[in-house]
Amino acid sequence: MSSDPALFRFRLSDQYQQVKNNFHRHLIQQIEERNLDLDDWDAARIERFVSDAVKRYVVEQRLPINQRESEALAKDAKDELMGFGPIQGLVDDETVNDIVVNGPDRIFVEREGRLQVAPVRFFNNAHVVRVIQRILAPIGRRIDESNPMVDARLPDGSRVNAIIPPIALDGPCISIRKFRKSALTAEDLVRYGSVSREALDYLKHRVTHRTNLIVVGGTGSGKTTFLNLLSQWIPPGERILTVEDAAELRLEHEHVVRLETRPPNLEGERAVTARDLVRNALRMRPDRIIVGEVRGDEVLDMLQAMNTGHDGSMTTIHANSTHDAVHRLELLAGFAGYNGSEVAFRAQVASAIQLLVHVARLPGGQRRLMSITEVVGAKGHDLILRDVFRYDVESGQHRDLRGSAL
Ligand SMILES: Nc1ncnc2c1ncn2[C@@H]1O[C@H](COP(=O)(O)OP(=O)(O)OP(=O)(O)O)[C@@H](O)[C@H]1O
Ligand SMILES: [Mg+2]
Structure with missing residues (x-):
């Protein structure tokens, strides 16, 4: 698209919108009258057809527009048509x-x-x-x-x-x-300042050593991007099952089986839920299960899978902090019919999940890895969490807290 400000203003003006709309109708009328079947035409032929039609239309209607504006009209009309x-x-x-x-x-x-x-x-x-x-x-x-x-x-x-x-x-x-044509790489994220190299090395180590983890973040914070990155460190040869609402993960492993949920049809039937798929995945002899996002009753099956020998399983959850993430897990479990005590649930979370990786989109739009947090254990109603890496928004520093007393 041109970056000429005058042309921008022109294209946004009410007059132009009206012209464009009229011309579109005119084109449709031409196509119908002449019984043209544009489906059979290639792009170049359609382009020629539209641009010839624009030229004639501008003259016929005595439109006060210049060459570049009429080219814009031809492009917009073609986009409208095709x-x-x-x-x-x-x-x-x-x-x-x-x-x-x-x-x-x-x-x-x-x-x-x-x-x-x-x-x-x-x-x-x-x-x-x-x-x-x-x-x-x-x-x-x-x-x-x-x-x-x-x-x-x-x-x-x-x-x-x-x-x-x-x-x-x-x-x-x-x-x-x-x-994206190509997924963001670890190098990209370091270059954008989203994460430090030390933190990535740490995560790589944890993923290869089969840590169960959850990526935590708000909408569009980069959860899926991060999950994809982490998944790439799963050693080749391991059998991975992915469950997603829309298959976004891109894994290059040999043993990947991708499953996608299905929304109900118009009669409200025949849905295939994430819970159905997680349960089925468990019967498919997976080494690890990756769930694109836990957002419903699959939460219990996922935690159970993590607790029963599918170490190194990963997922994401929509929450704005690691503490929120734990609350949300609990909320989802409640909806899913979990009826044990809060203490028992926390204990189950603590033994299922070893690491929380919090990502965020800052007000300026930059994505940052905010913290990598270990789940140390559960104590009564509380989970004991310990940050291993933390991003400090004020100073813009990624801090490595390994070895610090906190
Ligand atoms: N570190 C990053 N730097 C720049 N862009 C990023 C970064 N991480 C993700 N993005 C871009 O931000 C957008 C959202 O990323 P992503 O889909 O991973 O977020 P999400 O948290 O999974 O979103 P949703 O809440 O919709 O599931 C994508 O266009 C992605 O390419
Ligand atoms: Mg996502």
Whole structure:
């Protein structure tokens, strides 16, 4: 996309949106009248067709727009016809990680960990919904009033969530987490200052020696990225079973079996839950089990697996601190029907999990490994936790606490 500010302003203006909308209708009309089947055309032919049509349209309508503006119109019209409309350019832009659409004219992207306003907009709510349908159609899903939320994975591995009014009060929303062509490596994370080399070496040692661990963090804090990184240190030759809601982990091991949950169908049936899959995974002779995120009743099966010989199993949990993570485990266990005492549960957690790895997204967007915390044991209602590494936000220092009295 051009970085010319005048062209940006032009593209965002109401007048241009109106022109674009009218031209789109004009194009559709042409296609219908001439009975054209664009599915049979290659991209170059479609591009030519649209750009010829723009030239004629600009003359016919006496539109006061210059060459570059009419080129922009041709590109936007083509994206509208064939792609995901206003956000196609963002989808194609490799520097963009996340795209969020909060209604027709509030669109943001995340680049290098920072959220910024994207210089594009939709015409109106209906336009956003049209693009959502277009995103979902090839994967056989749809969104409508009776089914106003969709969570899906695109063929390229990107994740999409869409939610529309009346549930979404400020207009239809889309969130796209693009699948990186290559996963972030340990070197990348050190270079970004996310983690110190010493901490990585420590984690590598713990993973090879089959420590059970949980990566803890808020939304988009880098949990999955970290889990992926840790998993790569599992020695080759071990048999790994992964359970995820959307297969995001990328392991290069020979013995990997990947399992993915399935949402219920329209009648609310035939769901395959993470709990079903963890239970099944246990019957598949795994050395280690990796669960993308514990968020439901699979928590009990996972803890049990960790306690019964699947050392080196790993998962992530949504929580903002290591203490929160323990509370959340307890909460999930309660929902899952755990009816033992709190003390017994803590003891079970303490023997199942040896390490908590807390990651966070700082207000500026940078991801940091906040702490690596050992679960030393349980004492009554409390777990005894000890930080081995800690990031100090004030000084921006990664601290190695091994050998310190704390
Ligand atoms: N250390 C890092 N430095 C820069 N970008 C990162 C880092 N870790 C993760 N990211 C990027 O941040 C985004 C979110 O990462 P990730 O999916 O791992 O987070 P998450 O906590 O699993 O998110 P969710 O809560 O949605 O499951 C991705 O685009 C990822 O590439
Ligand atoms: Mg994740």
